[in-house]
Amino acid sequence: xxxxxxxxxxxxxxxxxxxxxxxxxxxxxxxxxxxxxxxxxxxxxxxxxxxxxxxxxxxxxxxxxxxxxxxxxxxxxxxxxxxxxxxxxxxxxxxxxxxxxxxxxxxxxxxxxxxxxxxxxxxxxxxxxxxxxxxxxxxxxxxxxxxxxxxxxxxxxxxxxxxxx
Numbered sequence: 001x002x003x004x005x006x007x008x009x010x011x012x013x014x015x016x017x018x019x020x021x022x023x024x025x026x027x028x029x030x031x032x033x034x035x036x037x038x039x040x041x042x043x044x045x046x047x048x049x050x051x052x053x054x055x056x057x058x059x060x061x062x063x064x065x066x067x068x069x070x071x072x073x074x075x076x077x078x079x080x081x082x083x084x085x086x087x088x089x090x091x092x093x094x095x096x097x098x099x100x101x102x103x104x105x106x107x108x109x110x111x112x113x114x115x116x117x118x119x120x121x122x123x124x125x126x127x128x129x130x131x132x133x134x135x136x137x138x139x140x141x142x143x144x145x146x147x148x149x150x151x152x153x154x155x156x157x158x159x160x161x162x163x164x165x
Contacts, residue, residue: 003046007038019045060114075116076109 004022007030009015017030017038030041048055063070079100086093099105104127108120 003042004049005042005045007042009033009035009038017041063114070114071112073113074110075105075113078113079105079109 002022006020006022007017008020009017013029015033017032017035019028019030019042020026021028030038032038032041060071079096083093083096083100086096104124108116108124111120
């Protein structure tokens with residue numbers, strides 16, 4: 001099987017290597033003048049066209065090497081980490097807490113971040129809910145205690161794209 005991509009150095013651009021798509025003729029800068037680095041990027045690009053499922057598995061292996069907990073991190077854990085990173089009592093932390101308590105997020109909170117599909121995220125994004133504006137921490141606590149945030153799916157939301165096989 002012939003590779004879809006090839007590389008070439010562009011002398012008029014300081015010897016920067018470019019990637020050329022043999023099907024479309026499009027060119028893309030690799031932003032490097034190092035031939036071995038350009039060849040690594042070429043190999044990765046050609047490999048990516050051969051098997052998307054295998055590429056996903058490889059990506060998980062590479063990410064797990066840098067962060068062992070990534071394979072089990074849920075949206076609930078990610079949001080808790082985000083909130084914990086903000087100063088106590090700050091407006092930013094209050095906004096993050098308000099977002100994390102939004103009922104629209106319930107369907108994804110216990111899903112692993114890496115395993116969440118675009119369809120699942122879009123359903124959350126298009127959820128129609130009552131918006132509550134609060135000016136103080138007390139108002140926020142009162143609003144969340146009354147559970148004024150409700151979720152309904154909007155009839156006017158755009159059609160969700162179908163998931164790829």
